[in-house]
Amino acid sequence: MKSHLNGLAVLAYLVFSLGMAMSFRGTTILSVRKAFPVDTVDLDSTRIGIRTVASGENAVWEMVWGPDNHIWFTDQDGKVSRLNPETGTINEILQIKDYYRKRLGLMSMVLHPDWKKHPHVFINYSHIRSDSTIVSKLVRYTYDGRILKDPALLYEIPGYLGHNGSRLVISKDKKILWATGDLKQKETIHNPKFTNGKVLRLNLDGTIPADNPYPGSPAWSMGFRVPQGLTYTATGNLFIAEHGDATDDEVNLVTKAGHYGWPYVAGFCDLTEEQAYCTKITTIMPVKAWTPTIAPAGMDYYNGNITEWKNALLLSTLKDQSLRILHLDAAGTNVVGEDIMFSKQFGRLRDVCVSPSGDIYLATSNRDWNPPANFPIAEDDRIIRISRIGSIPGGTAKKVAANGPAAETGATLYTNFCESCHKPDGRGVPGSFPSLVGSARLAGKKDRLVAMLLKGGQAASGEAMPSFRFLSDAQLSQLAAHVKSRFAPQLPAITGEDFREARKTAD
Ligand code: HEC
Known part of the structure; x- marks a missing residue:
């Protein structure tokens, strides 16, 4: 049961x-x-209610609001379902067979905007061929009122275990926009002959539009790392959200033939090497960047009846386990403020979906390959509704505060920079991220930890640890002290001086 x-x-x-x-x-x-840590929250003048409308799901990736007032959603195990958000009834309408879920599987989905005439659903998923190469397919299905059938392969691009990105939207001029990840390959991101690290643009039949910027190429804009959020605002601006590496998760405003920097620029053009690159190649700066990283996933535009959040991008995050309200300016081109909601209450949030009446739905992803501490709970994965349930009598100006910067200690630094891979208990993820507890490689000496933090490294599994040399020597020594006291007491004491010395020899 x-x-x-x-x-x-x-x-x-x-x-x-x-x-x-x-x-x-x-x-x-x-x-x-x-099971529901929050059920109402008061904003300035709006009381919002929180309610689980579906549970027992498995790593939901995408939710879109359907023309039948149902939520159509995918899970990574190849399933597409329709949820009636009023009754909680769920109908499974497709189980694809040829998906490959090592990390990912079935990812994004979008519905044809002209549904009555064309009841088509477009989905993107990973597939492994008999020769073991991984590809990412864009397939169109037709809804017959009961199930999805008649798959037609529209486009196929190289894939990978992770870093596939994946979000689909359809523009007003009826083109498919498809956010793709870098596949951990850097050289090809700025080459329109390759499809990684880009926003691709296709006609609804999978052909390449004549007005794409690079003739014969689906490339529309490039320089992204792992984008999992893509959405249009009411005024037709297209925003993308992507995962940075050790620093700089980003939200960008997407323009035709725009260059967004990765892997040469992370976040803003602020380091010396980045500035040198940006003087050569016009690089568009993010409208918002985050260090420490938050792992942004699905994003949707909001202009509904929760007045405090009107004209905002809603961004769900995985690592940070929060919903970010990114307030836009009147022109809808810049982020002018941010609220952080529901931190750590529901676990990883993969997607957000807004109904025409202004309700917000969040999908958890606590049953994916990288579950956070204390999750999954028995109800995972869930679809949760956030909706206006009234105004606050007297309209008290009780602002839901964004989490202020916590005092920086080794523990905070560890939470912000290390926990997503090595986990709060330091035990990592077997086969991907090594345990820091009882590591023979760390025993008794400083060098390995110092070198890992300054240079990063790549494991045999293919997983990499980024360099943390952007942190100060004082921060690095706080981190080292935390690792020693929590996980590896056998380590000798490591000081800021050790990092200062190691930087000298490394440079
Ligand atoms: C993106 C994932 C990721 C993040 C974030 C990350 N690491 Fe790692 N870490 C790895 C991987 C992968 C390895 C194995 C690398 C190798 O074998 O060379 C590793 C190895 C290590 C090791 C060596 C363990 C051993 O047994 O040799 C230490 C120590 C370490 N990390 C500490 C940290 C600290 C401290 C932080 C935060 C500042 C951090 N890591 C952040 C992925 C990560």
């Missing part, structure tokens, strides 16, 4: 709960309140 409820819990619910309900595949059951 998927439900975690027993008789006592149901009784507890009946006695204590104020009436939240959720349903598993159409059977409505009552939920225990403690």
Whole structure:
């Protein structure tokens, strides 16, 4: 049974709960309140309610609002489903067979804007060929009112275990825009003959539009690392959100033939090498960048009835486990403010979807390959609704504060820069990120830890650790002290001086 409820819990619910309900595949059951850490939140003048509308899912990647007022969503195990957000009923309408899920699998999806005439669904997923090469397919399906059928392969590009990016949108002029990841290959990102690290633009039949900037190429703009967010604003501006490496996650405004810098520029053109590059190649600067990184995923434009969030980009994050409200200026071209909501309450958030009435849906991704501490919970993965439930009597100006900068300690630095890979308990992810606990390679000497932090490294698994030399010697020594005290007591004491010396010999 998927439900975690027993008789006592149901009784507890009946006695204590104020009436939240959720349903598993159409059977409505009552939920225990403690599974939902928040149920109302007060903004300046709006009270918002939070409610789980679907649970027991598996690494949801995409949610789009359908013409039938259902949420159409994908999960990484190759499934497309329709969720009735009012009743919680879910219909599975497609199970693709030839997806490859080592890390990814089925990813993004978009519906044809002219649905009555063309009930088409476009999906993007990873596939492994018999010769073991991984490809990323764009396939069109047709909805017959019950299921998705008649797959037609529209486009196929090289893929990889990770770094595929993947988000699809359709423009007003009916082109598919497709955000692709760098596939961990750097040399080809700025070459329009290759499809990695780009926004691609295709006709709805998979052909290349005549007005693309590089004739014969699907490339529209380039220089992205791992973009998983792509959305149009009401005024038709296209924004993209991408994962940086050790620093600089970014949101950018996408323009035709625009260059966005990666791998030569991370975030702004501020380092000496970056400035040198930017004087040669016109590089568009982000409208927002984050260091420490937050791992931004799905993004949607909001202009609904939660007045505090009007004219904003809503960005869901994985590593930071939050929803970012990125307030736009009147022209809709710049980010002028940010609120951070729901930190660590629901776990990893892969996507966000806005309904025509202004409700917001969040999809968790706690059953993917990289679950955070304390997740998944029994209900994962979930689709959660955030909606306006009223105004605050008297309109108290109680602002939901963005998380202020915490005092920087070794523990905070570890949380911000190391935890996403090595995990809060330092035990890493077997086969991907090594455990710092009981590591023989760390035993008794300073050099390995110092070198890893300054230079990074690549494991046999192909996973890499970025360099953290942008941190100060004082910060690095705080980190080292934290690693020693929490995970590796056998390490000798490491000071700022050790990093200062090592930088000299490394430079
Ligand atoms: C993007 C993922 C990632 C992040 C973030 C990351 N690491 Fe690593 N780390 C790795 C990988 C992969 C390796 C293995 C590299 C190798 O074998 O050369 C590694 C290796 C190490 C090692 C060596 C372990 C051993 O057994 O030799 C140490 C120590 C370490 N990391 C500390 C840190 C610290 C401290 C931070 C935060 C500042 C950090 N790492 C951030 C991925 C990461």
